[in-house]
Amino acid sequence: MIPELGQFALILALVLALVQSIFPLVGSLNRTPSWVALARPAAWGQFVFLAIAFAVLTHAFLVDDFSVVYVAQHGNTQLPTIYKFSAVWGAHEGSLLLWVLILGTWTVAVSLFGRHLPDVVLARVLSVMGMISIGFLSFLLFTSNPFERVFPAPLEGGDLNPLLQDFGLAIHPPMLYMGYVGLSVAFAFAISALMGGKLDAAWARWSRPWTLIAWVFLTIGIVLGSWWAYYELGWGGWWFWDPVENASFMPWLAATALIHSLAVTEKRGAFKRWTVLLALTAFSLSLLGTFLVRSGVLTSVHSFAADPARGLFILIFLFIVVGGSLVLYAVRAPDITRGGGFGMLSRESFLLGNNLLLLITTAFVLLGTLAPLLYDAMGWGKISVGFPWFNSMFVIFTPLLVILMGIGPLTRWKQHDPKMLGRTLRWAFVISVVAGIVAALPMLTDSLSAGFAIALSLWLTTTLLLTLQQRFRNKSGFAAIWRDMNGQGGRAYYGMWLAHLGIAVFIIGVTFVTQFDIEKDVRMSPGQEIELSGYVFRFDGTKVHQGPNYRSDLGTVHVSKNGRDVAVLHPEKRTYLVQTMPMTEAGIDAGFTRDIYVSLGEPVGGGDWALRLYYKPFVRWIWLGGLMIAAGGLLAASDKRYRMRLLALDSRTAAASAGKLSTEGRA
Amino acid sequence: MNPVRKKRMILIGMMVAGVAVAVGFALNAFNQNLMFFYPPSEVLAGAAPKDHPFRIGGLVSNGSVKRIGDGLTVRFDVTDQVKSVAVEYTGILPDLFREGQGIVAHGKLRDDGTFVADEVLAKHDENYMPPEVADSLKTAHEKATGTAVPETAQP
Numbered sequence: 001m002i003p004e005l006g007q008f009a010l011i012l013a014l015v016l017a018l019v020q021s022i023f024p025l026v027g028s029l030n031r032t033p034s035w036v037a038l039a040r041p042a043a044w045g046q047f048v049f050l051a052i053a054f055a056v057l058t059h060a061f062l063v064d065d066f067s068v069v070y071v072a073q074h075g076n077t078q079l080p081t082i083y084k085f086s087a088v089w090g091a092h093e094g095s096l097l098l099w100v101l102i103l104g105t106w107t108v109a110v111s112l113f114g115r116h117l118p119d120v121v122l123a124r125v126l127s128v129m130g131m132i133s134i135g136f137l138s139f140l141l142f143t144s145n146p147f148e149r150v151f152p153a154p155l156e157g158g159d160l161n162p163l164l165q166d167f168g169l170a171i172h173p174p175m176l177y178m179g180y181v182g183l184s185v186a187f188a189f190a191i192s193a194l195m196g197g198k199l200d201a202a203w204a205r206w207s208r209p210w211t212l213i214a215w216v217f218l219t220i221g222i223v224l225g226s227w228w229a230y231y232e233l234g235w236g237g238w239w240f241w242d243p244v245e246n247a248s249f250m251p252w253l254a255a256t257a258l259i260h261s262l263a264v265t266e267k268r269g270a271f272k273r274w275t276v277l278l279a280l281t282a283f284s285l286s287l288l289g290t291f292l293v294r295s296g297v298l299t300s301v302h303s304f305a306a307d308p309a310r311g312l313f314i315l316i317f318l319f320i321v322v323g324g325s326l327v328l329y330a331v332r333a334p335d336i337t338r339g340g341g342f343g344m345l346s347r348e349s350f351l352l353g354n355n356l357l358l359l360i361t362t363a364f365v366l367l368g369t370l371a372p373l374l375y376d377a378m379g380w381g382k383i384s385v386g387f388p389w390f391n392s393m394f395v396i397f398t399p400l401l402v403i404l405m406g407i408g409p410l411t412r413w414k415q416h417d418p419k420m421l422g423r424t425l426r427w428a429f430v431i432s433v434v435a436g437i438v439a440a441l442p443m444l445t446d447s448l449s450a451g452f453a454i455a456l457s458l459w460l461t462t463t464l465l466l467t468l469q470q471r472f473r474n475k476s477g478f479a480a481i482w483r484d485m486n487g488q489g490g491r492a493y494y495g496m497w498l499a500h501l502g503i504a505v506f507i508i509g510v511t512f513v514t515q516f517d518i519e520k521d522v523r524m525s526p527g528q529e530i531e532l533s534g535y536v537f538r539f540d541g542t543k544v545h546q547g548p549n550y551r552s553d554l555g556t557v558h559v560s561k562n563g564r565d566v567a568v569l570h571p572e573k574r575t576y577l578v579q580t581m582p583m584t585e586a587g588i589d590a591g592f593t594r595d596i597y598v599s600l601g602e603p604v605g606g607g608d609w610a611l612r613l614y615y616k617p618f619v620r621w622i623w624l625g626g627l628m629i630a631a632g633g634l635l636a637a638s639d640k641r642y643r644m645r646l647l648a649l650d651s652r653t654a655a656a657s658a659g660k661l662s663t664e665g666r667a
Numbered sequence: 668m669n670p671v672r673k674k675r676m677i678l679i680g681m682m683v684a685g686v687a688v689a690v691g692f693a694l695n696a697f698n699q700n701l702m703f704f705y706p707p708s709e710v711l712a713g714a715a716p717k718d719h720p721f722r723i724g725g726l727v728s729n730g731s732v733k734r735i736g737d738g739l740t741v742r743f744d745v746t747d748q749v750k751s752v753a754v755e756y757t758g759i760l761p762d763l764f765r766e767g768q769g770i771v772a773h774g775k776l777r778d779d780g781t782f783v784a785d786e787v788l789a790k791h792d793e794n795y796m797p798p799e800v801a802d803s804l805k806t807a808h809e810k811a812t813g814t815a816v817p818e819t820a821q822p
Contacts, residue, residue: 234762344678356682364693371701382704382802384722389700393693400689521758523737582762601759604738612759 003068006056007147013049013100014137016042020107021130024123028195036119039126040111046133047104054101057146058088067153070094070146076159076578078549086170087160092294092310093146095173099290100136102174102181103129110185110210117206124192125185132184135317143310159578162550168228176221176248180286182214183255187283190276191325194332199276204266207279209642211262215255216633222248223626234584234599236519236614238622241390246369247289250362254282257358259633260351268413270339270348274355280325285362287318292369343415350408357401364393402456402507405500406463410470428462445515453511457504464497464504488641495636499629506625512618520613523604533615535596536560541607542573542600550574550583555609557587557598571600571611595619702773706803707745707752715776723752723782724771725803732766745772745782747803756784763789 020042027035057070061084066072074091075084089098107129114122140146163169189207193199225245230238239245258278265275291314342348368385375383410424432455438444440451471493475484484490518533526541540556552574559566569587576583586599594617601610704722705715715721728744728751735742741760744751754772764770764787774784 344674349678353682356686360686360690367697371697384702384704385697386700386702389696392696396689396692400685521739523739584762599759604734608738610739610759 002056003060003065003147003149006053006060007141007145009049009052009056010097010137010141010147013046013053013104014134014141016046016049017130017133017137019130020046021127021134024130025127028120028123028127033119036123039123039130042130043104043107043111043126046130047108050097050101050104053147054088054097057094057097058085061085061087064157065153066155066157067149067151068146069148069150071157072150072154073158074160075157076549077156078577079157079160079165080548082167082170083160083165086164089173090160090164093140093144095177096136096140096144096294097146098174099177099181100133100140102177103133103136103184106178106181106185107133110188114206121192121196121206124195125188128188128191129184132188132321135321139310139313139317143313156578159549159576162574162576162579162581162583163232165549165576166228166232168224168232172221172224172228175217175224179214179216179218179221179255180248180251180289182210182217183251183279183283183286185210185214186255186258186279187325190279191328194276194325194328197332197335199272199336201266201269204262204275205642208259208262208266209637209639211255211259211279212633212637215252215259216630216637218248218252218255219626219630219633222252223623223630226626227623230619231586231588234586234612236517236586236597236599236612236616238513238619241368241385241387243369243372244289244293246365247292250365250369251282251286251289253358253362253365254278254285257355257362258282260354260358264348264351265339268340268342268348270342271352271355272336272339273333276329276333276336278355278359280322280329284318284322284325285366287314287321291315291318340414342413345411345416345418345421347408347411347413347416350404350411353404354401354408357397357404361393361397364397365390368393398507399452399456402460402503405503406459409467409496409500410463424466425463428459428466431462432456432458447515449511449515453507457507460500460504460507464500467493467497486640489639491639492636492641495632495634495639497632498635499632502625502628502630502632504625505621505628509618509621509623509625513616513622516617517619518615521601522611522613523608524611525606525608530613532613534561535566535615537598537613539609539611542603542609545572547574549578550576552585553600553603555587555598555600555611557611559589559596559598567596569596569598571598573600573602590620592620593618704771706747706806708747708750708803710752710776710782711750711780717776720773720775720785722771722773723754723784725751725769727764727766727768727770729766742781745770752782753780754782754784754787756787760787761789765789 020039023035023042024039027033027038057068059065060068060071061075062081064071064075064077066075070091070093074087074094079087087094089095107126110125110129111122114125117125186207189203189210193203222245225248226238229240230236258275261271261275261278264271291311294310294314368390371385372383375381406428407421407425411421435458436451436455438451439454440446440448445451471484472480475481485494520530520532522530524530524537524539526539529536529538531537536559538558538560540558542553542555545552545554552572555571555573557569557571559569567589569589571587572585574583574585575581584599586597588598589596594615597614597616599612601612604610702720702722703716704724707723707725709715710723715723723745725745725747728746731742731744731751733742734740740755740757742753742755743766745754746752754774755777756772756774768789771788772782772784773786773788774782777783
């Protein structure tokens with residue numbers, strides 16, 4: 001009976017989504033306040049029903065209700081409780097339910113924090129989000145119903161894919177989806193601005209914090225995914241240019257361009273059309289990502305055995321969204337007024353360069369991701385695009401981006417004096433170039449790439465320090481910094497600072513781990529020692545270990561350096577009992593400047609095992625950089641000027657409609 | 668043309684030129700990095716390049732997996748159920764590698780007709796079949812029997 005309630009709740013949510021998308025929009029066009037006012041309650045109602053549906057599915061997993069097909073396929077009585085929770089979004093149907101629940105959450109958040117928006121704008125934004133919700137809810141109900149029943153119910157479930165039985169992966173999809181779906185807010189703001197024909201600085205200021213927060217989640221989601229791939233897949237890589245990774249990376253690149261271009265639109269009123277187009281692009285790319293993951297058209301570690309009807313549905317939805325929004329854009333774009341002009345050497349120019357480079361990179365990732373589909377459709381053969389191509393492309397474009405990234409924050413809006421800029425930059429330039437050359441010398445790293453990376457990182461760091469110097473020219477003391485940080489635009493600046501520094505850290509991590517990592521596949525007998533990059537690895541054999549829902553061979557590897565103990569690692573080869581699927585759990589000794597990584601291959605007879613040993617310098621810096629980027633975004637989103645607007649306008653609306661809003665509470 | 672517009676045109680011109688060069692490099696590299704996929708029948712028919720890496724895919728033949736040398740090198744046959752090609756790989760195989768499983772390997776043909784793989788991929792879902800492999804099994808079967816396989820017969 002309970003699962004039917006879930007299905008019923010989903011249907012009601014769909015009905016409310018219809019209400020939420022039709023009435024407020026029509027009401028905003030023919031000026032019917034009562035219709036406009038429907039937006040908020042409909043959004044809230046929809047969210048409540050989605051939450052009920054989600055709770056019902058979670059409950060079904062917790063009580064092992066195998067009469068629900070989805071639970072029977074992915075649940076199991078032996079599954080540890082925490083993974084029963086994450087199993088809810090462990091496969092197609094449930095992850096889509098999570099998707100719409102998150103969309104509902106964002107909608108409610110917009111209706112709460114957007115109370116200061118003009119009613120008509122808010123109504124249109126919620127209406128557009130309702131339309132997206134209709135698309136996904138019908139997809140869920142008509143092609144991928146998570147509440148479908150099977151009678152008689154099986155006695156035991158098929159268990160969650162062992163790869164997903166891991167903490168990192170339990171939280172990776174929700175984070176990523178928060179990012180993907182969060183971009184729908186920027187999209188909805190863009191569409192509503194296009195409808196209203198009013199694209200101004202206010203529009204940019206409203207959608208900026210939302211875009212930032214969505215981007216932060218997307219960043220965290222991608223970082224988590226990369227970290228998970230590193231320790232869970234057992235082959236030590238952190239990024240594979242897998243189509244599905246690309247699917248999350250493309251919206252990230254577009255959203256990164258968007259947050260920078262929104263800054264120009266807000267501050268200078270320029271780039272308006274471009275910014276709108278970026279907002280449409282970013283969300284379209286996240287829909288494309290969904291299509292790529294869910295349709296099974298691409299060979300990827302993430303592909304599930306897929307149903308072609310599902311792929312077709314998302315493809316049609318994608319065409320409606322992209323086509324519809326582009327048509328609206330084409331109709332409205334000519335009305336958009338031109339923004340303020342700017343000189344050749346100005347912050348606008350550098351941000352334009354940033355946008356251009358980010359979008360070119362996006363286009364190339366898109367090319368590399370879709371080329372196999374195109375070739376297949378055209379009958380040109382079955383291809384895949386090599387890993388090295390993606391890498392070499394980034395080696396071309398990232399340095400350009402980093403050079404601009406160093407100069408941009410030091411320039412003024414509108415016009416900057418070239419001589420003055422030269423004077424400001426000369427020491428940063430000299431320091432980074434000299435340090436880069438020194439680092440590349442044979443007695444140090446003996447690697448041009450490493451020298452180049454150090455030069456780029458130092459360039460970023462020194463120019464960032466210069467911006468600090470400019471900012472504190474007339475201030476001194478701790479208190480001044482604290483005041484500055486909490487003043488208007490303060491956290492936006494420090495957020496930028498932290499995020500850009502994160503890029504510097506990331507560059508070091510990526511370059512050092514790709515240039516200097518050492519990998520060795522070896523056959524080892526118990527007691528045997530092998531040396532790798534100064535570390536001595538002693539294999540102490542394996543023993544059988546019994547886990548909650550798996551059995552494993554648990555190896556012991558003793559690592560020492562110069563006779564001193566460094567770590568005892570326990571790489572594991574698990575066999576999950578239900579899916580009889582082998583899984584490698586790597587043994588990792590994590591460190592700030594290096595990881596030591598051991599994974600068990602297979603037994604090769606006589607107690608000997610094939611082992612893979614890695615020495616990975618600075619690999620943690622990759623994720624550390626990623627987290628700094630995300631933290632920077634969060635800091636920027638908490639800037640006072642977004643909150644000030646909220647407070648100022650809240651008191652005004654509160655005064656205007658005293659009592660009416662107070663019942664809804666303030667988040 | 669007013670001076671502001673002229674400046675802007677120069678700026679845009681410079682950007683376009685810079686971008687065009689970079690795009691040229693990238694596209695050139697793209698062509699060199701395309702990796703074609705061939706099922707075993709086509710490899711034996713001589714369709715696959717001799718000196719260029721490519722990907723081969725199919726099912727691992729039952730009973731064909733053998734360890735040679737010190738045990739780190741594995742030799743097995745990949746089949747599209749019509750023809751099969753011997754593959755050699757040194758290193759640790761992915762977790763889901765086993766006989767009967769669909770795999771994709773990346774590498775080069777050696778003169779003796781053995782495919783020397785530098786990477787072997789098996790997918791992370793035991794029910795999942797790489798689309799290329801599923802397709803090639805289907806076409807191979809159609810050629811062999813002269814009949815189309817109904818969709819539902821595909822794993």
